Amino acid sequence: MTNFPRRTRCYRCDLPRADSAISGSLTQAPPSFFSNDGTKDIGQTASQFMLFRNLESTVSEDLLLKGALKLASSPAAIKRVLVIRDRRTNESWRFGFAEFVSVEESKIAFNKYQENMTGYTISSKPVTVSYIHPGVFVPVFQTRPGSERWTFEPLGTGGGGVKLAYWDEEGYASVLLAEGANKTAESGDASGQGNSEGKNKVKKKEKDIMTMVDGDKSKKRKADPSISKDSAPANKKVSVQTEQLVLLLTQAGTGCSFTSSILAESS
Secondary structure (H helix, E strand, C coil): CCCCCCCCECCCCCCEHHHHCCCCCCCCCCCCCCCCCCHHHEECCCCCEEEEECCCCCCCHHHHHHHHHCCCCCHHHEEEEEEEEECCCCCEEEEEEEEECCHHHHHHHHHHHHHCCCCCEECCEECEEEEECCCCEEEECCCCCCCHHHEECCCCCCHHHCEEEECCCCEEEEEEECHHHHHHHHHHHHHHHHHHHHHHHHHHHHHHHHHHHHHHHHHHHHCCCCCHHHHHHHHHHHHHHHHHHHHHHHHHCCCHHHHHHHHHHHC
16 A cells, blocks of 8 residues: 655554554565544544444445434434445445434434443444545545446435535445435426416516507507596506506516516506
């Protein structure tokens, strides 16, 4: 493995240079890679992601999700779980993450874990839970051909084509979506449908207003301007109707240019 010559400690295993030097005859083959147990991912600030360490090697994404749900306030509180696996062997590195729908939900889960730290287990083994720091998952703007499987997409943000990857390039995050991801998608769809319905209501109100204006213009054309006693009441009636139109336009939330055109046509 490449290490910079001025390093005093290995950046992966954290051993001093003197302790990592190999001397004498080898009794066994050197390790092919340095292990990562997830301790470098621990953070002190609350986040949507929670770290689960000391898992059994047989804990799958499904088992991790079931274990994380023990701490969640509801099944919809978790968006997805991620098990970190080796890119070459696909073996679990014995830690993973759970992404909650909000920081508040992750706080609820973490507080529940702290109430019974020694009794919390996954697959009958005690597991350590903590928050993560912001550098655990890094953005990937352009993926090389064949490397898409090492990345995953952000949920509920649009992403803009940017994907995420685990910071250690020897491992990757194996993702399993949970019920919270479906709730997030449904919420986004409902929001979009609500905006569309709101726009349709505004357009309908604008159409009704234009119909009223056309009716006022028709009445003005039918009025006899030679009869002075009828002219004043007609003008007063149109003025009152114009004020009503302005009020309707304000309630409809239409633009100033549309309001100005109505006033010009009504005067």
